[in-house]
Amino acid sequence: MVHRYTINRRPLLDSNGNLLTGVTTTWVSGVTYSTIPNTNQTTQTVIDQTLNIKNITIPIKIEFQPMDNSELINEWVKEQKLKVINSVIDAEKTKYKFEEFSGATINFRFLDSNNVYRGRYVDAGFEQNELTLNRFTKSYFRLYFYDGNDENANLMMTEDLILESPQFNTDVIQFKLDELIWERLDSIMVNSYNNRDLYVEARFFNAKTGKIIRFLTIPTIHTTPITINQYRDVNNLDWRYSKITMVNPNNSNGDYFFRLNPNGGTTKNKITFSQLDLI
Secondary structure, X not given: OOOOOOOOOOOEEOOOOOEEOEEEEEEEOOEEEEEOOOOOOEEEEEXXXXXXXXXXXXXXXXXXXXXXXXXXXXXXXXXHHHHHOOOOOOOOEEEEEEOOOOOEEEEEEEEOOOOOEEOOHHHHOOOHHHOOOHHHXXXXXXXXXXXXXXXXXXXXXXXXXXXXXXXXXOOOEEEEEOEEEEEOOXXXXXXXXXXXXXXXXXXXXXXXXXXXXXXXXOOOOOOOOOOHHHHHOHHHHHHHOEEEEEOOHHHXXXXXXXXXXXXOOEOOOEEEEEEOOOO
C-alpha cells in the first residue's frame, strides 16, 4: 500500500495560539507516532513494517534565499561608477560683447612722486629706454573676476593685459574692453532669466621691481589717495571691485553681451582703476 501525505505550508498554531515550527514523525515497527511540539497531541497511523526506523523533521515556515545576485551586483557597479566618475559638463565658451557698439575701456592710474594720480608708466618706475627690455615687456596687468564682493567670493577666471609701449608718452594708460569669454551654458542662466554678476579687481605685476600693485575703483574726482576711514566705510565697499553683468541670453533674444554697472570709478562705458595707497 502506498501512503500519500500532503504538507500544508500555512503556519500552524497550537491550542494556545503559538506558532508551530515543525512536526516530528516517528515510524516504529510499522506504526507511526506524530508529535506536535509544545503540545501533548499524538496521532497513530499503521504503515508498511518493512520500513526502517526514521525521524523526519518537516519545517512549516520556509524562507527562500536568492541563489543568483548578478542583477544586484550590476546595479551596485553602476552606482559606484557614478560616484567615482565626474559627470559630463558642457564647458564650451562663447564671446560676450559689450552692450554698446562703441565698446568700453579700462584705465589705470598710478601715483606720481607728489602722490597725485596720473595715467603714466613712468610713475610705475619705468623709463623711455626700457620699452624694449624685459623689465617692461614682461610686466602686465591682471584682472580677477569673482562671483561676489566679499571675503567668501570664489575666483571665476583671470585675464592678463599686456603693456603697450605707444602709450608710454601719453597721460592715459588704457585698454579696450569690447568682449569677454564666458561659459555658454552658465549654471545660473540655464533654464532661468537670471543674469550673472562678476566683480573685477586688478593688480599690476612689475617685472622691473618684482612688486605687485593693487588697485581700487575709487571715484575719479579723487586725485590723491583716500584715507583708511574712507576705505573701511561700509558705504564704500563697492570701491574695491567693479561690477560687470553678464546678461542672460534668455533676456536678450539669444544674444550674448555684458554691461558695466556705474559706481565709484566705473561709469557706463569705462572702468578706472587707481593705485591702492591709503593715508
